[in-house]
Amino acid sequence: MSTTPILSVSHLSCQFKSQGGLFQPTRLLRAVDDISFTLEEGRVLGIVGESGCGKTTLARMILGLQKPSSGEVFVQGAPLSSLDRRARARLIQPVFQDPFSSLNPKQTIKDIISLPLRAQGTFEPHEIERRTAALLERVGLSLEQGLRVPSELSGGQRQRVAIARALILEPRIVICDEPTSALDVSVQAQILNLLDELRRDLKLTYVFISHNLAVVEHVASEVMVMYLGRMVERNQTADLFKTPRHPYTQALLASVLTPEPGLGLPDVGLGDIMPDPAHLPTGCRFHPRCLKALPQCATQEPPLRKPTDHAVLECHLT
Amino acid sequence: MSAILEVEGLAVRFGPTQAVRHAHFTVHQGETHCIVGESGCGKSVTSLAIMNLLARNGHRHAQKIIFAGEDIQAYSDRQMEEIRGNRMAMIFQEPMTSLNPSYTIGSQLTEVLRRHRNVSQAEAEARAMALMARVGITAPAMRLRQYPHQLSGGLRQRVMIAMALMCEPELLIADEPTTALDVTVQAQILRLLAELKQELGLGILLITHDLGIVARVADHVSVMYAGEVIESGRTADLFARPAHPYTRGLIDCVPVPGKIKAGEPLGSIPGTVPVMKEGFQGCAFRFRCASATDACTQDVPRHEIGAQHHVLCHHPVTDKGSRA
Numbered sequence: 001m002s003t004t005p006i007l008s009v010s011h012l013s014c015q016f017k018s019q020g021g022l023f024q025p026t027r028l029l030r031a032v033d034d035i036s037f038t039l040e041e042g043r044v045l046g047i048v049g050e051s052g053c054g055k056t057t058l059a060r061m062i063l064g065l066q067k068p069s070s071g072e073v074f075v076q077g078a079p080l081s082s083l084d085r086r087a088r089a090r091l092i093q094p095v096f097q098d099p100f101s102s103l104n105p106k107q108t109i110k111d112i113i114s115l116p117l118r119a120q121g122t123f124e125p126h127e128i129e130r131r132t133a134a135l136l137e138r139v140g141l142s143l144e145q146g147l148r149v150p151s152e153l154s155g156g157q158r159q160r161v162a163i164a165r166a167l168i169l170e171p172r173i174v175i176c177d178e179p180t181s182a183l184d185v186s187v188q189a190q191i192l193n194l195l196d197e198l199r200r201d202l203k204l205t206y207v208f209i210s211h212n213l214a215v216v217e218h219v220a221s222e223v224m225v226m227y228l229g230r231m232v233e234r235n236q237t238a239d240l241f242k243t244p245r246h247p248y249t250q251a252l253l254a255s256v257l258t259p260e261p262g263l264g265l266p267d268v269g270l271g272d273i274m275p276d277p278a279h280l281p282t283g284c285r286f287h288p289r290c291l292k293a294l295p296q297c298a299t300q301e302p303p304l305r306k307p308t309d310h311a312v313l314e315c316h317l318t
Numbered sequence: 319m320s321a322i323l324e325v326e327g328l329a330v331r332f333g334p335t336q337a338v339r340h341a342h343f344t345v346h347q348g349e350t351h352c353i354v355g356e357s358g359c360g361k362s363v364t365s366l367a368i369m370n371l372l373a374r375n376g377h378r379h380a381q382k383i384i385f386a387g388e389d390i391q392a393y394s395d396r397q398m399e400e401i402r403g404n405r406m407a408m409i410f411q412e413p414m415t416s417l418n419p420s421y422t423i424g425s426q427l428t429e430v431l432r433r434h435r436n437v438s439q440a441e442a443e444a445r446a447m448a449l450m451a452r453v454g455i456t457a458p459a460m461r462l463r464q465y466p467h468q469l470s471g472g473l474r475q476r477v478m479i480a481m482a483l484m485c486e487p488e489l490l491i492a493d494e495p496t497t498a499l500d501v502t503v504q505a506q507i508l509r510l511l512a513e514l515k516q517e518l519g520l521g522i523l524l525i526t527h528d529l530g531i532v533a534r535v536a537d538h539v540s541v542m543y544a545g546e547v548i549e550s551g552r553t554a555d556l557f558a559r560p561a562h563p564y565t566r567g568l569i570d571c572v573p574v575p576g577k578i579k580a581g582e583p584l585g586s587i588p589g590t591v592p593v594m595k596e597g598f599q600g601c602a603f604r605f606r607c608a609s610a611t612d613a614c615t616q617d618v619p620r621h622e623i624g625a626q627h628h629v630l631c632h633h634p635v636t637d638k639g640s641r642a
Contacts, residue, residue, distance in 0.1 A: 050500040051471075154590045184356035184527060185356070185568060185572055186587040187356075189570075189571040189583075189585060189587075190586045190587075190588070192573075193583040196581075211500065211501060213501070214530075214573040214574060215573050218573040218578060241575050241576070255501040255502045255504065256575065257533070258533070258572075258574045259530050259533040259569060259572050259574065261533040261534070261554045261557045261558075263533075265534050267505075268502050268505045268506065270502050
C-alpha cells in the first residue's frame with residue numbers, strides 16, 4: 001500500500017443559502033460541516049445517515065460536482081481543484097442511485113458507456129470500440145444489448161450500464177451513491193457482488209453511500225456515520241457493528257430490520273424530532289433526540305476523540 | 319379469529335399481460351398478512367383489484383372476494399365508495415403524493431369522516447385531533463391548520479394512518495407504507511401499526527418488498543412471483559422452512575450483519591422476472607430455478623407441506639433439506 005492515501009478530505013464544508021420567504025432573512029444551511037478523513041487504496045468507505053445528513057453533498061464535492069465552501073479534496077495527494085474536468089474524470093467516477101434517470105434515454109447503451117472516452121478526445125475509434133465491448137462483457141451485458149436504448153433494459157441491467165460507464169476510463173475511485181436502492185433484493189445482490197468483483201480485479205477504491213446499514217456492513221471496510229453535516233463516528237466496519245459508541249450509531253444499528261421472525265420491532269428511541277439542517281441545535285447536534293444526553297450536550301460542542309487507532313468519535317459521553 | 323377478507327382465484331389482466339394469476343389468501347381480524355415480492359410480481363395490482371381501483375384497461379376476475387362476509391365482486395361503484403375509506407382503508411407508499419398539497423391536514427382528515435358519517439365539523443375535528451395524538455403527532459391542534467409540505471415524511475405518513483383510521487375500518491391495506499421513509503422512522507411507523515392492530519382488532523394487508531419487515535411484523539405471509547402466490551404460510555414456518563426455491567433464494571439475497579463473512583458473495587437469483595402472457599403454462603420461475611426439470615413446463619400442483627403452509631412447486635424443498 002502506498003504511503004499517500006488515494007483519497008484525502010481536509011476540513012471540507014459546504015453551505016447553501018436558503019430563502020426563508022418574502023420577509024424572512026436568508027438562512028445558512030450547513031449541509032456538510034468540517035469533515036476530514038483519508039482513505040487507503042483498495043478500501044471501501046461506507047457513509048450512512050438519514051436523509052438530509054449531507055452524505056450526497058459530500059459525495060458531490062468529492063466528485064468535483066459541487067464546489068466546497070471551504071476545505072479541499074486530495075486525490076493521490078493532488079488537490080482536486082488543481083485538476084481540470086478531464087483529469088478529474090480519469091480519476092473519479094460516479095454511480096448514481098436511479099438508473100432510470102441517470103442514463104440518456106435516446107442514446108444506445110454503447111454510446112452511453114463510451115461517452116467518457118469520447119469526451120477525453122484522445123482515443124482512436126477502434127480503441128473506443130474495443131474497450132466498450134470488453135467492458136460490456138465484464139459487467140454481464142451482451143454485445144446485442146449494447147445496441148439497445150435504456151428503456152429496453154431492466155433496472156438491474158441499467159445499473160450495470162452505469163457501472164460500465166463509470167469504469168471505462170479506468171478510474172481509481174468510484175463514488176457509489178445509493179447504487180442499489182432502486183433495485184429489487186435479488187437484483188441488488190447481483191449488483192453488489194459485481195461491484196465487489198470489479199473492485200478486487202481492478203484494484204478500485206469505493207466511497208459507498210447507503211441508507212441500508214446491512215448493505216454497508218456487507219460491502220464496506222470502514223464506515224462513517226453522518227448526522228446533520230457532521231461526522232459523528234468513524235471506525236472499521238466490524239468494530240463499528242460490534243461496538244457502536246455514538247448513541248446515534250447505536251440507534252441506527254437498532255433500526256435495521258433483519259429477516260429474523262420472532263425478534264419483533266425495535267424501539268429505536270429517537271423520538272419525533274426530525275433533524276433540520278437549516279435550524280441546527282446548539283451544542284451537540286444530536287442532543288434533542290439523544291436518550292443519554294447530559295446537560296453540557298445542549299451547550300458545548302462535543303470534542304473529537306480517538307477511542308482506538310481506527311476509531312473517531314464526536315460525543316460528550318465516554 | 320374470523321376472516322375479514324377472503325380472496326380466491328383472483329386474476330388481473332392488462333391487455334395480453336397477466337399481472338395476477340389465481341391469487342388466493344385470507345386476512346383475519348387482528349392479523350397482519352404480508353404479501354411480499356419483487357417489482358412486477360403483481361402485489362400492488364392485487365391490492366388495487368381488491369378495492370376495485372384498477373386502471374381502465376385492467377380486467378379483474380375472481381372466484382370470490384369476500385369482505386366481512388359479503389362478496390364484493392358485483393358491487394357497483396357507488397357501493398364500493400361506501401366501503402373504501404370507511405370500512406376498508408388504505409395507506410400508500412409516498413405520503414406526499416397521496417395528500418392534497420393545497421388543503422390543510424385538518425380539512426383532509428375531517429373530509430373522510432364527514433363523507434361517511436353524519437357528524438359536524440367540530441365533532442370531526444375532535445376525532446381528528448384524538449387520532450393524531452394516538453398516532454404520535456405532537457401539537458395536533460396546530461397540525462390541523464398546516465399544509466402537507468410543512469410536515470416531515472414520517473409525520474405525513476402518520477397523518478395518512480390517522481386518516482385511514484377516521485372511520486374505524488375493519489381492514490387496512492398498506493402498500494409499502496415505509497419505503498419512502500428513513501430506517502429510524504420506519505421502525506416507529508411499523509410499531510405504531512402493530513399497536514393499532516392489537517388495540518382495534520384491525521386486519522392489515524401489508525404489501526412490501528422487504529423481507530426484514532415481513533419477518534418482524536407479519537403473522538402470515540404470501541410470497542408472490544409473476545402474479546402467483548407461490549408460497550404461503552405462518553411467518554415463523556415460512557422463514558424456518560422455506561419450501562419454494564424462489565423463497566429460499568429471496569431470503570439468501572438479503573444482507574444480514576454478521577451472517578456472511580467478508581469477501582463472500584451474497585446469494586443471488588440470476589435473471590429477471592418474466593412478463594406473463596396468456597396461454598403461459600407451467601412454473602414461471604423455472605427460467606431462474608436451479609432445480610427446474612422438464613416437469614416444470616407442466617401445470618404446477620399446490621402442496622400442503624405443513625399446517626397452513628402451502629407451496630406451488632414441482633420440486634419443493636422438504637423439511638430435511640432434500641428435494642421431494
